[in-house]
Every structure is written in C-alpha cells, then in structure tokens.
Amino acid sequence: MEELQQFFSLFSDFTNPKKRVFVGYLFLSLLIALGWLVLIKRRSLKTALTRVFDRKVFFSKSALADYQIFIVNRLFIGFISPLMLSQMAIATSVYFFLHRLGWVEAGYFSSAPLWLAVSLFTFALFLADDFTKYLAHRWMHKWPVLWAIHKTHHSAETLTPITVYRVHPLEGILYGIRGVVTQGSVIPLFVFLFGDKVDLYTVLGANILVFFFHITGSNLRHSHIDIRYWRWLEHILISPAQHQVHHSIAVKHYDKNFGAALAIWDWLFGSLHLSDHEEDLEFGLLPSEKSSASNLAQIYTRPFVDIWLALWRPVRRVFRRIKGAGKSRSDHSTLQP
Ligand SMILES: [Zn+2]
Numbered sequence: 001m002e003e004l005q006q007f008f009s010l011f012s013d014f015t016n017p018k019k020r021v022f023v024g025y026l027f028l029s030l031l032i033a034l035g036w037l038v039l040i041k042r043r044s045l046k047t048a049l050t051r052v053f054d055r056k057v058f059f060s061k062s063a064l065a066d067y068q069i070f071i072v073n074r075l076f077i078g079f080i081s082p083l084m085l086s087q088m089a090i091a092t093s094v095y096f097f098l099h100r101l102g103w104v105e106a107g108y109f110s111s112a113p114l115w116l117a118v119s120l121f122t123f124a125l126f127l128a129d130d131f132t133k134y135l136a137h138r139w140m141h142k143w144p145v146l147w148a149i150h151k152t153h154h155s156a157e158t159l160t161p162i163t164v165y166r167v168h169p170l171e172g173i174l175y176g177i178r179g180v181v182t183q184g185s186v187i188p189l190f191v192f193l194f195g196d197k198v199d200l201y202t203v204l205g206a207n208i209l210v211f212f213f214h215i216t217g218s219n220l221r222h223s224h225i226d227i228r229y230w231r232w233l234e235h236i237l238i239s240p241a242q243h244q245v246h247h248s249i250a251v252k253h254y255d256k257n258f259g260a261a262l263a264i265w266d267w268l269f270g271s272l273h274l275s276d277h278e279e280d281l282e283f284g285l286l287p288s289e290k291s292s293a294s295n296l297a298q299i300y301t302r303p304f305v306d307i308w309l310a311l312w313r314p315v316r317r318v319f320r321r322i323k324g325a326g327k328s329r330s331d332h333s334t335l336q337p
C-alpha cells in the first residue's frame with residue numbers, strides 16, 4: 001500500500017496548482033492550442049485535433065526519453081528538500097542584516113494599506129523570481145561548465161509539456177539554490193519593511209501572477225504549437241513561439257529568449273528575438289555537442305564528461321603556454337655564444 005502511495009506521489013505535480021503541469025493548466029493549454037489553430041489559423045477542428053495530438057511528437061524517441069527523465073528526476077527530488085532549510089537560514093540572516101544596517105527603521109511601511117503591501121509583495125516576488133531565472137538561464141548558455149549541464153534540456157528534439165522536466169539533476173539543484181536565495185532575500189526585506197502585513201495574493205495556493213502565467217498556456221512553450229503574440233506583447237511576455245525559438249538550432253537563434261515568463265529582461269539586455277515569420281524550427285543540438293536525445297545513460301552521464309572537458313581545456317592551455325615559453329627560452333639559450 002505504501003509502495004503504491006509512493007508511486008502515485010511521483011505524479012503529484014499533475015494535481016498541484018503550483019506546478020506548471022497541473023491537469024487544469026494542461027487542459028486550458030489544450031483549449032488555447034485548439035482555439036489558435038481553429039480560430040486564427042482557420043483549420044478544421046479535426047485537423048486541429050490531429051495536429052495537437054501529433055503521434056510523431058508525443059511518441060518520438062526524444063519525448064519517450066522525456067517521460068523517463070520525468071520519473072528518474074522525481075526520484076531525485078529528495079536532494080532538493082534540504083535546500084528549504086537553507087532558505088530559512090538565508091531569510092533569518094538577511095532579516096538581521098537589515099536591522100544592523102539601520103538605513104530605515106524596521107516596520108517603516110507598516111502603516112501602509114494591506115492591499116498595497118500584499119500587491120507589492122506579490123509583484124516583487126514574481127519579478128525577482130523571473131529575473132533570477134533569466135540570469136541563471138543566460139549563464140547556463142554562457143559558461144561552458146553550466147552549458148554542459150543545461151544542454152540536457154536542449155537535447156530534446158521534440159517539445160512536449162513534459163520537456164520542462166528534461167533537466168539534469170545538477171541543473172535542478174542549481175535552480176533550487178537560485179529559488180532559495182531569491183525568496184530568502186525578498187521575503188525578509190518585505191517582512192522588515194511591512195511587518196506582519198506581508199502576504200501573497202494567491203489562486204489555488206499559487207502566486208496570482210504565476211497562476212495567470214499558467215492559465216494562459218505556459219505549457220505550450222514546450223510544444224509544437226507555435227502561438228505568437230502581438231509584437232508589442234512579445235516585448236513584455238515570452239510567447240510559446242519565442243521559447244521554441246530558444247530551442248531552435250538555427251545560428252540566428254543562438255542565445256536568444258532566455259526569459260521564463262517576462263520578455264522585458266531579454267529586451268533590456270539585448271537577447272530578445274520576436275517570433276514572427278519563423279517557420280518549421282528544428283530543435284535539438286548540433287552533432288558536435290555529442291549529446292544524445294534518447295539514450296538515458298548518456299543523458300545523465302555526458303554532462304560530467306563535458307564538465308571535466310570544460311574545466312580541463314583551460315588548464316591544458318595554460319600548461320601548453322608554460323611549456324611553450326620554457327621551450328622558446330631553452331631554444332634561445334642554445335643560440336647564446
Ligand atoms: Zn536554454
């Protein structure tokens with residue numbers, strides 16, 4: 001009985017409204033996809049349904065690997081739980097640090113109306129979380145050691161809502177640390193300024209802004225349905241098509257659209273790519289990356305090899321330079337009379 005309970009707990013994200021793959025959000029994403037194909041693309045309902053439930057996507061080797069990675073990573077999730085303790089430790093340290101700093105008095109805004117305190121906190125937490133996701137994602141592409149880990153996600157050759165779980169456990173740990181540091185900094189700052197008025201506006205337990213992000217089809221980012229927004233809106237919010245551009249192997253799409261929910265970070269820091277006129281994107285990695293889309297053993301072990309290579313290459317370069325300098329010195333000395 002306990003084993004059965006443990007087995008079902010692997011799939012608890014599907015019944016948790018704080019998670020992207022909550023069945024309610026998946027169902028809404030399906031409606032949005034059908035609405036897009038029928039009302040905007042003028043396809044018949046039958047064609048739209050065939051397109052949405054494309055067997056070539058959901059039963060591709062890459063997608064089958066996604067489903068297995070989902071299970072394996074859920075088994076790994078215990079490694080992340082101790083991080084929650086660290087969040088308390090960080091929050092407590094930041095809280096006492098703010099007291100010691102003495103720039104403003106504790107509870108300086110405690111007389112602010114409740115709605116204002118809650119709105120500001122809800123917005124700040126969402127904004128800080130989204131910004132640190134952008135930064136972390138950008139670094140994942142920039143630094144070879146981090147890219148070795150993140151390319152597990154990019155090895156997907158077809159995108160389904162489950163692809164969001166196609167991450168190496170090391171990336172899961174890094175993102176866990178990011179979340180803990182972000183929340184552990186924003187929460188005590190607001191508690192320090194607003195006192196006991198700090199609370200979140202939530203729907204079904206999720207931050208209302210996260211809830212809005214999910215009911216508007218966050219699951220379609222990892223899908224073959226290239227829903228685009230108006231140009232002006234793609235400067236503010238990342239559309240599904242824009243995240244698909246991020247997964248494209250075309251050279252012009254390299255290092256574009258790192259944003260999670262908001263596009264403003266990409267716009268501000270020059271990595272925004274609007275989705276219009278993008279046709280038939282190819283997803284995955286170049287052969288030179290030597291990363292498999294479907295071999296589970298390789299998916300989990302390859303990053304360690306790549307991390308080793310990424311760390312070893314600069315060291316080898318330095319050794320070679322030293323050796324080269326030594327050699328030219330000895331050559332030079334042999335020319336001495
Ligand atoms: Zn990426």
Ligand SMILES: [Zn+2]
Pocket residue numbers: 153222243247
């Ligand atoms: Zn992705």
